Amino acid sequence: MTELVFFINQVVISGLVLGCIYALGAIGITLIFGILRFAHFAHSELMTGGAFIAFLLASAFAAWGIVTPIPTGFVVLPIAMVLTAILALGIDKGFYAPLRKRGAKPVTLLIASIGVTLMIQGLIRLFFGAGSYSFFETEPKEVFRIDMAGLGSTRPLVITEPQVLMILVTAVSVVALHFFLTRSRLGKAMRAMADNADLAQVSGINTALVVRVTWVIAGALACMAGTMLALDVTLKPDLAFNIILPIFAAAIVGGLGQAYGAIAGGLLIGFAETLAVFNWTMLLRPLNAVLPDWMQLPATLALVPTEYKLTVAFVILVVTLLVRPTGIFKGASS
Amino acid sequence: MIQRSLALFGGLFVLILVIGWVMGLPFTTSRLVEAAAYALIALGLNIQWGYGGLFNFGIMGFLMVGGAAVTFISYPVNPAFWGSDGPMMLGRALFAFAGGALIVLAARQAHRIGITGKWRGALIVLAWFAAYVLYRSQIDPAAAYIESSGGGWVGGLGGHPILGWLFGGVLAAGIAYVIGKICLGLRTDYLAIATIGISEIIRALIKNMDWLTRGTLTVSPIPWPTPLPQQYQAQGMDMATSLIAARAGFLVLALVVLAIVMWLISRAYSGPWGRMMRAIRDNHISAASMGKNVTARQLEIFVFGSVLMGIGGAMLVSFVQIFDPSSYQPINHTFLIWVMVIVGGAGNNWGALFGAVLLWLIWVISEPLSKAVFDFVSMWSTNFGWGAIPEIEARSAQMRVFVLGLVVTIALRFAPKGLIPEVVKREDAR
Numbered sequence: 162m163t164e165l166v167f168f169i170n171q172v173v174i175s176g177l178v179l180g181c182i183y184a185l186g187a188i189g190i191t192l193i194f195g196i197l198r199f200a201h202f203a204h205s206e207l208m209t210g211g212a213f214i215a216f217l218l219a220s221a222f223a224a225w226g227i228v229t230p231i232p233t234g235f236v237v238l239p240i241a242m243v244l245t246a247i248l249a250l251g252i253d254k255g256f257y258a259p260l261r262k263r264g265a266k267p268v269t270l271l272i273a274s275i276g277v278t279l280m281i282q283g284l285i286r287l288f289f290g291a292g293s294y295s296f297f298e299t300e301p302k303e304v305f306r307i308d309m310a311g312l313g314s315t316r317p318l319v320i321t322e323p324q325v326l327m328i329l330v331t332a333v334s335v336v337a338l339h340f341f342l343t344r345s346r347l348g349k350a351m352r353a354m355a356d357n358a359d360l361a362q363v364s365g366i367n368t369a370l371v372v373r374v375t376w377v378i379a380g381a382l383a384c385m386a387g388t389m390l391a392l393d394v395t396l397k398p399d400l401a402f403n404i405i406l407p408i409f410a411a412a413i414v415g416g417l418g419q420a421y422g423a424i425a426g427g428l429l430i431g432f433a434e435t436l437a438v439f440n441w442t443m444l445l446r447p448l449n450a451v452l453p454d455w456m457q458l459p460a461t462l463a464l465v466p467t468e469y470k471l472t473v474a475f476v477i478l479v480v481t482l483l484v485r486p487t488g489i490f491k492g493a494s495s
Numbered sequence: 496m497i498q499r500s501l502a503l504f505g506g507l508f509v510l511i512l513v514i515g516w517v518m519g520l521p522f523t524t525s526r527l528v529e530a531a532a533y534a535l536i537a538l539g540l541n542i543q544w545g546y547g548g549l550f551n552f553g554i555m556g557f558l559m560v561g562g563a564a565v566t567f568i569s570y571p572v573n574p575a576f577w578g579s580d581g582p583m584m585l586g587r588a589l590f591a592f593a594g595g596a597l598i599v600l601a602a603r604q605a606h607r608i609g610i611t612g613k614w615r616g617a618l619i620v621l622a623w624f625a626a627y628v629l630y631r632s633q634i635d636p637a638a639a640y641i642e643s644s645g646g647g648w649v650g651g652l653g654g655h656p657i658l659g660w661l662f663g664g665v666l667a668a669g670i671a672y673v674i675g676k677i678c679l680g681l682r683t684d685y686l687a688i689a690t691i692g693i694s695e696i697i698r699a700l701i702k703n704m705d706w707l708t709r710g711t712l713t714v715s716p717i718p719w720p721t722p723l724p725q726q727y728q729a730q731g732m733d734m735a736t737s738l739i740a741a742r743a744g745f746l747v748l749a750l751v752v753l754a755i756v757m758w759l760i761s762r763a764y765s766g767p768w769g770r771m772m773r774a775i776r777d778n779h780i781s782a783a784s785m786g787k788n789v790t791a792r793q794l795e796i797f798v799f800g801s802v803l804m805g806i807g808g809a810m811l812v813s814f815v816q817i818f819d820p821s822s823y824q825p826i827n828h829t830f831l832i833w834v835m836v837i838v839g840g841a842g843n844n845w846g847a848l849f850g851a852v853l854l855w856l857i858w859v860i861s862e863p864l865s866k867a868v869f870d871f872v873s874m875w876s877t878n879f880g881w882g883a884i885p886e887i888e889a890r891s892a893q894m895r896v897f898v899l900g901l902v903v904t905i906a907l908r909f910a911p912k913g914l915i916p917e918v919v920k921r922e923d924a925r
Contacts, residue, residue, distance in 0.1 A: 200684040256904055268550065268683050269907060272837065275830055276903035282826075283897025287890055406695060409688050472699045475692035482681055482689050 162314040164444045170319050171443075172435050178324050178393055180431025181331040185386035186401070187411035187423035188338065189379030195355035195418035196375045197261070199270035204383055205405035206281035207249055211384025212391040212400060213285060214248075215241035216294060223299045234296045234392045235326050241388060242381040249380030250373060252277055278402070286398045293397040323392040334385065335424055338378070342420060347374055355418055407434070407471065410478035416488030425489065430474050437464045437473045500845060500915050507853055514860060521735065524742035525814075530855040531749035532810040535756060537835045537851035538844060539803030542760060545842035545917065546769060547796035548776035552687040553674070555828040556694030557667045557801050559701050559820065561808030564666045565659030566651060566714050566818040573650020581645035581706075584637035591633035595626025641706040648709045656720040660752075660809045667805025668798050670697070675797040679790060694829065702820040715817035721745050745814060752810070753848075756803060761844055772796060773842075826896060831858060834903045840913025849915055857902065858895055865894035 186208060193201045218237035222229075229236045256277055260270055303322035342348040347370075354361040354371050362368050387401055411430045415422025442462040449457055465473060481488065515523040536554065543549045576582070602622030605615045641648065678689045701708050708714070721744035727737035763769050775782040775789055783789045812818050831854065839850020869891055873884040884890070906913070 200688060256908075259908060263911075265907075265911070268687075269911065271684055271687065272833065273904060273907050275833070276900045276907065279826065279830065279896050279900025280904065281900075283893055283895075283900060286893035287897065290886055290889055291893070406688075406692060410692070413685070413688065466703070468703045469699055472696050475696050478692045479677070479689055479696075482685055483677060486681060486685060 162309065162312050163316050164446060166309050166314045166316045166318055168439075168444050170316070172432070172439050174320055174324065176432040176435035177328060177428070178431075179434060180428035181327055182386050182390050182393075182427075183404070183408050183411045183431050184424045184427025185331060185334070185382045185389075186404075186408040187415065187427045188420055189382045189386075190408060190412045191415065191417055191420060191423040192351075192355075192375050193379050194412070196351065196358075196372060197257070197270070198358075199267040199274070200409070201274050201379075202271065202405065203252065203274040203277040203281065204379070204408070205401035206278050206285075207245060207252075207380055207383035208387030208390070208401035209285060209398065210248060210281055210387070211241055211245035211380070212387035212396055213289065214244050215384065215388040216296065216391065216396055219296055228300075231326060232296065232302070232323055232392065233300065234323070234388055235330070238330075238385060238388055242384045245384035246377040246380035249376040249383070253372070253376050282398065282402060289398060291398060293395040294391075295395050296392050321393075323389070327389045327393065330385065330389070334382065338382075338420065347371070351375065403471070406478070407474035410474045410481070413478060413486075414481045414488055416490035419488065419490040422488055422490030430477060433477055434470055434473050438467045438470045439463060496918060500849075503849060503914055504845075507849060507856075510853075510856060514856060518860075518863070521738040521742065524739060524746055526856065526859050528742060528746045528749050528814050529811065529859075530852045531746065531753050532807045532814065533832065533835065533855050534753055534807075534848050534851040535810065536804050536807035536832055537839070537847045538756060538760060539800040539807065540832055540836050541800075541841060541844060541847035542803065543797055543800035544836060545847065546764065546772045546776065547793055547800075549679070549793060549797055549800075550683045550687045551690050551797070551800065552829055552833075553690030553694030553697075554804055554832050555823055555825055556690075556697035557671070557804035558808030558811070558828050559694075559697055559823050560667050560670055561660075561663030561805035561810075562812035562818050563701055563708050564663035564805065565656060565809035565812050566708070566717055567649070568652050568654040568659035568662050569656040569718050569813070570651025570653070570714060571718075572653045573646050573648065575646030576641065576648065576650050577646075579641075579645040581637070581641045581649070584633075584640055584645075585649075588630065588633040588637050591630045595629045598622045598626045598629070638704070638706040645706075648706055656718055656813050659813065660720075660806050663805040663809030664802040665805075667801045667808075671798045671801030672794070675794040679793050679797060691825070691829070694825075698820065698823060708818070708820060711819075711821050713817055713819040717813055717816045717818060719745060719813060719816070721748055749810060752806070757844060757848070764844065826899070831899060834899055834906075836913075838902060838906045838910075838913060840915040840917060842917030843913070843915050846913050846915035846917070850913065854899075854902070857898065861895040861898040862891050865898075866891035 186204060189207070190201055190204050193199070193204070215234055215237050218241055219233040222233050222237060227233075256273055257270055260273055305320050305322065305325070306317040307320075308317050340348075342352060350361065350366045351371050351374065353364070353366060354368060358368065361371075390404075391400060407430055408427075411426035412423050413426070414429060415424070415426030440461050440463050442458045442460060445458055445462070452458070511523065511527070514526070536558065539557075540551065540554060543551045599619070599622045602615075602619045605611075605618050610618060674690065674693055678686055678693070681689055702710055704710065705712065719741075722741060724734075724737040724741040727740050728734065732740065771782070771787060772792065774785075775787060775792055779789045832851075835850040835854040836847050837850070838854060839848070840846025866887060869884055869887045873887060876884065
């Protein structure tokens with residue numbers, strides 16, 4: 162039983178948390194790809210920028226002496242999401258819209274998004290330096306230890322308060338997004354435009370509005386993902402730049418343009434990363450009593466060494482692109 | 496067009512003179528050597544992107560491969576490794592690797608004995624897993640042994656650095672062949688993401704294979720192909736002159752390599768081969784209908800471009816004399832080169848050359864320049880009683896990333912074809 166609790170702590174919880182963050186980022190990337198047809202690299206900087214906006218708001222709350230029952234990061238999240246959505250709209254207006262108007266190829270937009278990435282990253286580093294920050298300098302990070310002794314486990318089940326909230330908030334926003342895309346007029350218009358932009362335009366859909374709504378949703382979700390990542394680990398300028406490729410992997414594995422695919426892809430990549438570096442000996446140790454001497458399990462029995470954790474996502478990405486480029490949910494391929 | 500290019504190159508020359516005057520000659524010669532190496536790399540990307548329209552975002556991986564190659568060839572021999580059991584164990588790992596490859600190849604042929612469809616797929620996955628386990632079972636103990644008691648790492652071969660550059664090119668070509676074989680069927684932005692992913696895999700491997708590359712422990716000093724400043728000093732030359740003389744020697748060598756490459760690829764560009772490549776880039780369907788083997792030609796161009804990247808990466812490592820896998824970053828080693836080619840002019844070799852030198856100079860001077868600006872603003876704000884700007888040093892180091900992003904977004908907006916755009920020659924209709 163101890164081994165099972167260890168497995169839940171190491172794989173189920175951390176895989177779920179990582180998967181939620183990947184999924185939220187991948188939804189934005191996949192929506193932008195579906196509507197605007199380009200791979201938006203600057204999404205990582207929307208995430209980091211959103212996290213820094215939330216951090217500034219949280220610091221301001223702390224300075225004004227506002228005390229909240231849940232971590233301040235979550236309280237300020239809605240305001241930060243609105244601000245990041247405005248930032249995303251501004252970036253589109255300033256950098257991508259002029260190129261789109263000229264009829265630039267998707268490749269040009271991709272390079273422009275890399276330019277935007279560099280600029281925002283430069284600005285963030287300019288103002289915040291290269292150090293790392295924590296949301297929990299003024300308040301404690303609550304850790305729940307659920308005693309499992311009743312089930313015969315010597316280890317408690319460990320989960321932090323931000324992790325619980327993170328999983329709940331992700332679930333709520335995914336359900337909300339589902340209802341938005343399937344029930345509202347605007348959501349239906351978005352799906353129509355993702356399917357066929359020309360057809361959507363001739364049937365009277367306001368495509369400019371759809372583009373704006375896409376940026377608002379993508380920016381808000383990016384802010385949510387970035388803030389949650391910063392709440393789970395620490396906030397630093399290259400927070401999301403390092404995980405943008407796993408997020409792209411999630412979007413591609415799920416099928417670019419497919420919102421539900423992005424959620425599935427995110428969870429899949431998150432669990433694959435944690436499972437690949439998990440030390441199976443910890444789970445299978447009781448077998449040592451049964452196995453003969455020459456078959457004793459080694460001290461570490463992981464699929465890949467820990468230092469290759471992020472590489473797992475890239476391998477999945479490359480394999481998906483080769484075996485099934487449209488992704489598991491049959492996304493856009495052209 | 497010619498006038499514009501001459502004016503731009505003239506301006507660049509003046510910029511170099513100004514930098515030489517302000518920052519001193521030793522600094523400027525170093526930066527010029529690096530600029531020459533980056534020009535080689537940019538020409539490699541220009542072949543891939545400008546001639547062939549291939550979207551390679553994995554430049555960092557090829558630079559690392561080149562760097563590792565020159566380290567392996569030119570670093571002195573490590574007798575502790577060759578005297579231990581290490582070579583033997585590595586040989587066994589190589590056999591395991593070959594065995595694993597055979598298992599996978601055999602599984603791929605399973606359809607011949609009547610195993611098809613899903614069963615064949617499952618068998619191939621199983622074969623990959625078995626091959627992986629087989630290889631890990633041999634390489635892990637070998638790596639652990641070499642790192643602990645077999646001399647620490649493999650060491651070098653003690654060859655001439657120029658051989659190392661060539662080997663860098665060859666190794667990059669081999670890896671490019673494999674990557675191209677796998678990925679070139681993908682369309683543009685998928686190809687970009689796949690190559691970024693592969694370059695990250697290469698980086699993770701080189702960084703963590705301590706037994707082969709010494710990983711984060713870094714290797715130095717790597718020998719120069721030309722005499723080092725210390726050798727000039729031994730002959731009684733003073734410090735500053737010896738630095739300039741040695742770097743000038745390296746610069747001449749780099750420029751010779753650059754000139755040879757430039758001549759070769761310009762001839763290739765204007766020949767039938769270059770025309771065919773442009774035809775494939777502009778409309779691969781019509782090129783295919785004219786009987787050109789599009790995939791094979793694209794693979795060819797991907798390999799050629801990567802050779803230049805490997806050589807350039809090897810040259811950079813030779814020059815700075817240290818191979819540090821953790822210093823490689825996508826911003827410095829992939830995006831920077833893309834910006835060079837885009838700003839200079841994709842498809843035009845002189846444009847790529849111009850862009851490489853200009854961007855490298857902007858990249859290196861934006862730090863001291865922004866420090867000067869910050870110092871000025873800080874002085875001004877202190878006089879006003881607002882206090883000085885904290886951590887000027889750290890902040891100005893970050894400015895170059897911002898400047899790079901600004902340059903590329905401006906270039907895409909106002910000069911999308913680059914400063915020296917491609918010249919499309921048309922044969923007169925007869």
